[in-house]
Amino acid sequence: xxxxxxxxxxxxxxxxxxxxxxxxxxxxxxxxxxxxxxxxxxxxxxxxxxxxxxxxxxxxxxxxxxxxxxxxxxxxxxxxxxxxxxxxxxxxxxxxxxxxxxxxxxxxxxxxxxxxxxxxxxxxxxxxxxxxxxxxxxxxxxxxxxxxxxxxxxxxxxxxxxxxxxxxxxxxxxxxxxxxxxxxxxxxxxxxxxxxxxxxxxxxxxxxxxxxxxxxxxxxxxxxxxxxxxxxxxxxxxxxxxxxxxxxxxxxxxxxxxxxxxxxxxxxxxxxxxxxxxxxxxxxxxxxxxxxxxxxxxxxxxxxxxxxxxxxxxxxxxxxxxxxxxxxxxxxxxxxxxxxxxxxxxxxxxxxxxx
Amino acid sequence: xxxxxxxxxxxxxxxxxxxxxxxxxxxxxxxxxxxxxxxxxxxxxxxxxxxxxxxxxxxxxxxxxxxxxxxxxxxxxxxxxxxxxxxxxxxxxxxxxxxxxxxxxxxxxxxxxxxxxxxxxxxxxxxxxxxxxxxxxxxxxxxxxxxxxxxxxxxxxxxxxxxxxxxxxxxxxxxxxxxxxxxxxxxxxxxxxxxxxxxxxxxxxxxxxxxxxxxxxxxxxxxxxxxxxxxxxxxxxxxxxxxxxxxxxxxxxxxxxxxxxxxxxxxxxxxxxxxxxxxxxxxxxxxxxxxxxxxxxxxxxxxxxxxxxxxxxxxxxxxxxxxxx
Numbered sequence: 001x002x003x004x005x006x007x008x009x010x011x012x013x014x015x016x017x018x019x020x021x022x023x024x025x026x027x028x029x030x031x032x033x034x035x036x037x038x039x040x041x042x043x044x045x046x047x048x049x050x051x052x053x054x055x056x057x058x059x060x061x062x063x064x065x066x067x068x069x070x071x072x073x074x075x076x077x078x079x080x081x082x083x084x085x086x087x088x089x090x091x092x093x094x095x096x097x098x099x100x101x102x103x104x105x106x107x108x109x110x111x112x113x114x115x116x117x118x119x120x121x122x123x124x125x126x127x128x129x130x131x132x133x134x135x136x137x138x139x140x141x142x143x144x145x146x147x148x149x150x151x152x153x154x155x156x157x158x159x160x161x162x163x164x165x166x167x168x169x170x171x172x173x174x175x176x177x178x179x180x181x182x183x184x185x186x187x188x189x190x191x192x193x194x195x196x197x198x199x200x201x202x203x204x205x206x207x208x209x210x211x212x213x214x215x216x217x218x219x220x221x222x223x224x225x226x227x228x229x230x231x232x233x234x235x236x237x238x239x240x241x242x243x244x245x246x247x248x249x250x251x252x253x254x255x256x257x258x259x260x261x262x263x264x265x266x267x268x269x270x271x272x273x274x275x276x277x278x279x280x281x282x283x284x285x286x287x288x289x290x291x292x293x294x295x296x297x298x299x300x301x302x303x304x305x306x307x308x309x310x311x312x313x314x315x316x317x318x319x320x321x322x323x324x325x326x327x328x329x330x331x332x333x334x335x336x337x338x339x340x341x342x343x344x345x346x347x348x349x350x351x352x353x354x355x
Numbered sequence: 356x357x358x359x360x361x362x363x364x365x366x367x368x369x370x371x372x373x374x375x376x377x378x379x380x381x382x383x384x385x386x387x388x389x390x391x392x393x394x395x396x397x398x399x400x401x402x403x404x405x406x407x408x409x410x411x412x413x414x415x416x417x418x419x420x421x422x423x424x425x426x427x428x429x430x431x432x433x434x435x436x437x438x439x440x441x442x443x444x445x446x447x448x449x450x451x452x453x454x455x456x457x458x459x460x461x462x463x464x465x466x467x468x469x470x471x472x473x474x475x476x477x478x479x480x481x482x483x484x485x486x487x488x489x490x491x492x493x494x495x496x497x498x499x500x501x502x503x504x505x506x507x508x509x510x511x512x513x514x515x516x517x518x519x520x521x522x523x524x525x526x527x528x529x530x531x532x533x534x535x536x537x538x539x540x541x542x543x544x545x546x547x548x549x550x551x552x553x554x555x556x557x558x559x560x561x562x563x564x565x566x567x568x569x570x571x572x573x574x575x576x577x578x579x580x581x582x583x584x585x586x587x588x589x590x591x592x593x594x595x596x597x598x599x600x601x602x603x604x605x606x607x608x609x610x611x612x613x614x615x616x617x618x619x620x621x622x623x624x625x626x627x628x629x630x631x632x633x634x635x636x637x638x639x640x641x642x643x644x645x646x647x648x649x650x651x652x653x654x655x656x657x658x659x660x661x662x663x664x665x666x667x668x669x670x671x672x673x674x675x676x677x678x679x680x
Contacts, residue, residue, distance in 0.1 A: 067638020069645075092642045173629075174614030176639025199429030200639040205474075208625045209614030211635055218499045223529055238629070288587060305672055 028058045030307045035064040036071025038212075039178045039231060040111060042293040043329050044084065047315045050323060055314060059307045068178050068200065073295050076100060083294035086178020087200065088273035093309060102353050103297050106347065107272050108340045109290040110315060112330040114260040116184050116287075118240035119227040120166075120220050123162050126241040127254055129260035130156050133246050137191035139168055139227065142206035147225060164225075171219045171228030174209025176200040182289030183229050189277035190248075190286075198277075207310060214262030232260070233328035249282040257330065259285035265333040272343075288330065297345075298353035309344050316340060400516065404656065411649035413642075428616040428632070430640070435647035437654055439618045442627040443533055444658065447608065448532055450537025450622065451544055455597055456557040458541070459548025464578055466549070467556040480553070486546045495610030498539050503530035504613075510534070514623050515534060521620045528623040531613030536628070539607050544597035555589030556582060588673045595666030604660050629655045638639040 041063065048061035066074075068085040076084035076096050089105045097105050117131060118303075131139075132155045138144035144151060148165045156163065173180050177200055185198040196202040210216035213234045218238065220226045223355060227243075232255055235242050244254045253259055263279035263286070276288055292313065299305040314320050321331040332340065408415075414422070418435060425436020461484065464474050509526040519525040563585055567577040583590070613625020614635060633648050640648060 067640075069639040070637070070639060167526070174631075175635035176637075178639070193405070196429070197639075199431040201636055202429060202431050203429040203431070203616065207615075208529065209627075209635075211610050211614070215499070215610060219529075219531065222504060 001096050028303075030059050030304055032059065032061045032081045032308055032311070033064075034061065034071075034082040034084060034293075035066050035074045035080045036294075037068040037086045037178050037291055038065040039086055039113060040084060040329065041065035042233075043324060043327050045112060046323055046327060047320055048156040049316055050319070051311055054319075056307070056310070059311060061311060067176060068181075068190070069176065072294065074103070075296075079328075081299075081338065084291060086289060086291045086293060087181045088271070088275075088292060089294070094310060101296065101298075106295040106297050106343060107274055107292040108295065108312075108343055109268070109274065109332060109336065110293050110312065110340075111332060112260070112264050112288055112290040113179075113182075114232040114255055114263075114285055114288045114330065115179060115186075115229050116232050116235045116255055117227055117243040117245065118217070118220050118223055118230050118235050118238075119243060120222075120228075120241065121166070122164060124159060124241070127244055128156075128159060129241075129243045130252050130310075131243045131245045132220065132252075134191050136245065137187070137193060139170060140187060140204075140206070141191070141193050144168065144192070160265070162216045165245055166225040169219075169223050169226040170204075170207030171216050171223075171226050172204050172207050172209055173201070173213075173216060174211055177212075178289070178291065179213070179231055183287060185277045185289070186287045201216065204248070236328055242284065246287060247282075247284055247286040248278050251282055253283060253285055255285050258327075259283055260288050260330045261333065263288045264290065264330060266305065267341065268336050272340075285304055295347060298348055300349070300351050300353045300355070305347060305349055309347070312344060313341060386626070402431045407649055407652050407656070411646055411653050413462045414646035415653075417643070418647070422647075423654065426616075426618055430644045431634075433641075433643045435644070435650075437629060437632070437651050439616055440627055440632050441652065441658070442618055443536075443608075443612060443628040443652065444602060444630070444655065446533050446622060447536045447540055447612070447628055448598055450534060451540035451601040452594065452598055454538060454541030455545040456594060459593070459597070460552055460583075462545070462549045463552035463556060464582075466553050466576070468578065480549075483546050483549050486542065489542065489543075491604060491606040492610075494539055494543065495606045497613045498535065498607065502535065505540075506530060506535065510623055513665070514559040522622050523619040524621060525624045529613070529625070531611060531625050532623050533612060533619075533626040534622040536608050536612045537622070539611060540601045540604055543604060543607065544600050547597045548590075548593045551593030552586065552590050554595075555586040558589075559585055568637055588670045591613070591673065592666060592670050595662060595669075598662055598666075599659055600653065602632060605634045609634045611656060628646065629658075 011107060021307045044063045048063060052060060055313070056275065063084075068087060071080075071083040072085055072089065072093050074080045076093060085107075088107055094105070102120075117136065119129060121129065135144060135152055135155060138149075138151065145168055146165065147163050147168060153160050153163055181198060181200045184196065184202050187194045188198040196205065206218060207228075210228070215232055216228045216230055217234065217240065219236045220228050230238075230240065234291075242255065244252050247253050262281050263276060263284035264272060264274075266276055266279065268274045270290065274290060279286060279288065299308070315324075316337050325330040360474055374678045391469075407599070414435065418425070422436050423441065424438050426438045427434050427436055429435070446508050462479075470500065481651070507528070513523055514525070514528050559582065563581055564577055566582040568574075572580070608628040608631035612627050612631050614627045614631060615625040616627060616632075619626055635653055636644065637648055
């Protein structure tokens, strides 16, 4: 009993000494927490980790990639400092946010991504296959079921002899995902016969569902004749064969960071909820989407707000954007960044802010 | 130490009643403690059920019992039904049991009868217990990268020769299917059947077996006509426990079923289960969708409850039979 007591006294003393010596540093340590979308999670985690190591070691940002929907719920419940979503606030959640906080949510786009068709057709290399709108609309709705279909051959004159008699297996995400939202938002706009609408998960007319990017990738890589959609960064990581596709102007384009960036360089509306289901430019890559970071317009803690601003401004600066490119995401165009900074500066401190 | 010694001294010079009192107080205290712990377990169960039901309430009001027979799952238009998932959940559990029951009982017999020396059975039973320790996500990955490529030709051959039989029909299988999920679930639940059946056999009185052998029964006759019937209630409860585990397993179902929200009677085709549906859609779900997923969770709880009640009834019936005999 006595030894236990003395041990605890000792450890208490050690704690006190420790906290005394660390006091100046600890007073400034700011913990910021966020939650939301899984698709930008690798980029966000890299950003926050790099910021902590190279810029300001007193700022620790933790990010839980629990999914866009769950992230928005946490923002509404006030359990996080920011949320991340691949679809803007809408519907019942927007109503809840408005009625609880009394203002519109501040949603700022911080980057984007592109989606590619990845396929596994024996004898056909990456970028060889061309998919016109009519074709990929036919594949996702189940109207085109074989790779030797006359419509696919007509658009691929160089592959006429090589397109095999092989059934098409459509592979989609089974989990709710912002990737699916961006992809179906595009389908809804360009495919006249697409009836399932747009959402983070939809009722697919055909195909099998893979769990996460890795599930989709595995299903495609293991199955001859399979085709599906994956994030561009993931297609590159897994070295998958990807298709060139037709854009609004009728040009056939391959994915490139430039083609995706120019696709996202559209006039951004006041609430920043920019959706580009079908970009206009002649060289634009057609399937692109943004992810938004959701902020409050009032924060109770001045230090925290200041650090939050610094971190997110850094992510849009040269160092942050270099990481964005390195991880194959699309940085925001300069025109948007100015407005994002202005909105960040307009956030106010209010000790009585609702949470 | 010191207080106990003092207790002992005082009991010596006063009376025996004092000692009775303290031991009785300990007794009562212990009973109350266990009562509180048992009550706590019950409260947690009720709490989970109430919370899930409360979260599911909006969907229950909106979709009613039609939820159970609707085959659509459309988050865009907010139309939800879980018939394909109920079918998938029941079929995968059934397939799992079809694999696990013979495997489990056979292994248990092998381990308890003296077919081979102890140094062979000991490592085997250790390995079986280790199967339980494999995380289900690892089994899921193993399924995707090892099992699917391995079983695809076998599935295709079965599909081609038995195409007329609805359970094996449909287009050429890809691998992701209810049958595959059932197979992996069978591997996962067989240790439950093995270990419970084994201890049931071990706890049977020795003279049952000796009697059968003395009457001239062969070893096989002893096992089939004496040991298995005598241990039937234990075997059945192990099967029911295994089925409960199979009904609730999530990761394997989400990763291997193909997650198609359609009813394919054929086991060779992709399907989905209630657990797989909840796990894959919860993170990005909208509000009505969350309620619908909670409703699906309630449906699963009711399914599991029905299985447990059924198990209890069957076990009781066999116990009565045994007592009558």
